[in-house]
Amino acid sequence: MALALVRLIPTDTNVPFIKARLAAFFVSVALILGSVTAFFTLGLNFGIDFRGGTAIEVQTEGPADLGALRTVLEGLDLGDVQVQGFGADNEALVRVGQVSAERANEIEGYSVENDAEAQQAVRQYVSDTLEREFPGIVFQKIESLSPQVSGELVVAGATSIGVALFLMLVYIWFRFEWQYSVGAVLALIHDVIATIGFFAVTQLEFNLSTIAAILTIVGYSMNDTVIVYDRIREDFRKFKTRPTTEVLNGAINSTLSRTILTSGTTLVAIVAMAVIGGPALEGFALALIWGVGVGTYSSIFVAAPLLTLTGVKRTSDDDDEGHAVAP
CATH class of the missing domain: 3.30.70.3400 (Alpha-Beta Plaits)
Known part of the structure; x- marks a missing residue:
């Protein structure tokens, strides 16, 4: 069954994702502005964890x-x-x-x-x-x-998200280059703001489970982004004269099958959780469903296209020094 599904997804796609980066930019800006506006006008429906x-x-x-x-x-x-x-x-x-x-x-x-x-x-x-x-x-x-303890939980929750984003920045900086880390963290911030906006618009209860869901989304989105970045770096080494936009587009397309399969199987499990998990898991499951969607979108349309703006190097420091590069 799994093999049949894999065969249904082409492995040689050539979707012009990078050409659509300007349209995606406007979509992302609208999503962020809408989320921020919803947060300040509608607010969040804080649960017992945060209200006491x-x-x-x-x-x-x-x-x-x-x-x-x-x-x-x-x-x-x-x-x-x-x-x-x-x-x-x-x-x-x-x-x-x-x-x-x-x-x-x-x-x-x-x-x-x-x-x-x-x-x-x-x-x-x-x-x-x-x-x-x-x-x-x-x-x-x-x-x-008490409300005072609940207020401390709000601060602790926000701090945990901030620390997670900072550690992701450090990881990507050491794993790749600072140009990659900027793109990855901006994509993660995009996902977090969009998720908070989702809760503001829907007025689903925002509690400690939601914080856990956001941290899960951060990890999931980062994993997806790292897969794409790894392929981009490999293709930069392989195709040294190919234009940057073509390399980026090729890398996204070559990992597209993996992205679809991973997101699809993840959504199957989360949707089952939302349907049979009852009210206790509803907010957590819906946050993950939204997060998987927006995280996949940001890995393709935010993290990768941002490399065209950060001036990412086409070769590593080892290449500059004449050392061998792993294939």
């Missing part, structure tokens, strides 16, 4: 029915609620978003004066409801995540 709330670890008598837990908690109308498997098959993690004092006072039997008391009321309300609906349930741990 209550986390409760529970243990049920039998296998935890996550769907039933989710249905009961959503019926309480407390806003953002998350339920996911945790540890053994009879354990679950329940998270409820920050609830205002005004909303807590609407709960029958509760009267609070501030947000701190509101969170205590919500913890008690959720616990009482779960004990009533799921006899024998055990509360292993109950804790609150």
Whole structure:
């Protein structure tokens, strides 16, 4: 089956990708400007991880029915609620978003004066409801995540993305040349901004899983870019008099079959995750689906064409010194 699929993808394509670099440039600029505009006008729909709330670890008598837990908690109308498997098959993690004092006072039997008391009321309300609906349930741990801690998580998440981009820059600089590193990192920044814009437009929940998805996208896109760059460097050594644009276009086309197969098989797994993974994995899976698409696009239409602007050398330092070059 895999062999038949490989045969369906031509290995001698000659698609003029580099000729389309100007159109791709305008598409990328529009995508980045649109993403930045959406971020500042619509904002991100931060999840419990970044807004604060209550986390409760529970243990049920039998296998935890996550769907039933989710249905009961959503019926309480407390806003953002998350339920996911945790540890053994009879354990679950329940998270409820920050609830205002005004909303807590609407709960029958509760009267609070501030947000701190509101969170205590919500913890008690959720616990009482779960004990009533799921006899024998055990509360292993109950804790609150304050907005201050959540703010620190936002900073930590942004820092992790920045560090990842910087380390990629250093890696490509040493692996190839600084001209390649500029193109690769600009392509990665393009992917990160586009992904954040995707979450701003769709208003999907932005949480720690999303940060993990973005870091995964960075790694995936970088891997795709390195494959193309490796072929470009080989072709520069092989075709010393061929125009740069022809070398770049040839390298992209020669790796196109690999790119299509890798992206296609990756998407099959991610789409399956999005379809059967439920609400807990929805945001993560959708971010990866978007990231695979935009990462593949940037490797072809951003990273490689940028080499025409950075003045990449056609030969390595070893070539200049007359040393042998590996084929």
